[in-house]
Amino acid sequence: MNRTYVHGYHRLESARLQDQAATLVDLLHSDTAYPAGSSVLEAGCGIGAQTIPLARNSPGARITSVDISADSLAEAKAKADAAGLGNVQFQQADIFALPFDPESFDHVFVCFVLEHLAQPVEALATLRELLRPGGTVTVIEGDHGSAYFHPDSEAARTAIRCQVELQRAAGGNALIGRQLYPLLRHAGFDAVRVSPRMVYVDASRPHLVDGFTRKTFTAMIEGVREPAIEAGMVEPEVFDAGVRALYRTAETDGVFCYTFFKAVGEAGDSLLDRLSP
16 A cells, blocks of 8 residues: 655754645644543654644643654654643554454554555544544544645646646545545545635735745645656646745735645444454
8 A cells, every 4th residue: 555755754844844734733723632541543643744633633632642753653653742741642553454453443643644645535434443432533634636726827737737736646635625525434434524624825924925825735735846857747847937936826816725624523332343243
C-alpha cells in the first residue's frame, strides 16, 4: 500500500505545516472537543501540527497520537513537551497495522492523512474497528480543485495540477475533500456529516495573506517544482510563471479561496454485532 508523503519531510515542509496549523486553527478545530476521561486516537499525527490544538481543546481527554515516521514523532513530542501538554502520548505505528485492541477508543481524529493513502476506505474501516459503539471519527481534508483566485492564471492552474498529478502518481489524492461522505459511508460509518470550511483571503485579512496564501498553499505548490519538471509535466518557465501568479494573488488587489472539508461519522454496533450473521 503506497503511503508516500509527496511533500517530503524536509525542514521547509515542517515550517509550512506549522504555518498552516497556526493559520487555520479556529477554522478547523474550534468545534472539536472531547469529554474529560475519553480516549482519543489521532491517526497520522505527523510533526504534531494538529496535535497541539487537538490536545488544548480537550485537556481532560487521553490522546494517543501515532505516526509511521519516527523522525516526525520525535518532532511532535518535542512540540507537545514545549507546549506543556500532558494529555498526549506518542507511539510509532502504521495506520494499517495499529497495535490496539478492537473497541479501544471513544474517538478517532484524522487530519490531512487520507489524501496520502492509496486505500483510504480500508484505512477508515481499520480505524472503525478501534472505536467503541457510539464512538466518532473526525476527518479533515483539503481539495486542491477548490482553489480559485484573482487575478486568474492558467499558468497557476497548471502548477496546481502538477501537484495533484504528482500526488496521484504517489498513490494519493489531492482532491479527496469532496469524497469524504462516500468514503466514510463505504467504510461503515453512520450519521456522516460533512461541513465545508472555506478560506477566503483578501488584503483585509493580512494574517491569512501571509499565513495561508503565501506560506501554506503557494509554498506547497512551489515545493513540487523539481519533481514536476523532472517528470516532464511542465516546462520550467511555465511552472515558475504559475508560482509567480499565485504570489501575485497575495498583493493588495488579489483574492485567494480554498475549501477544506470536515466530516464526522459514528460507529454503530459493537464488533460482535457486526460479525454476527
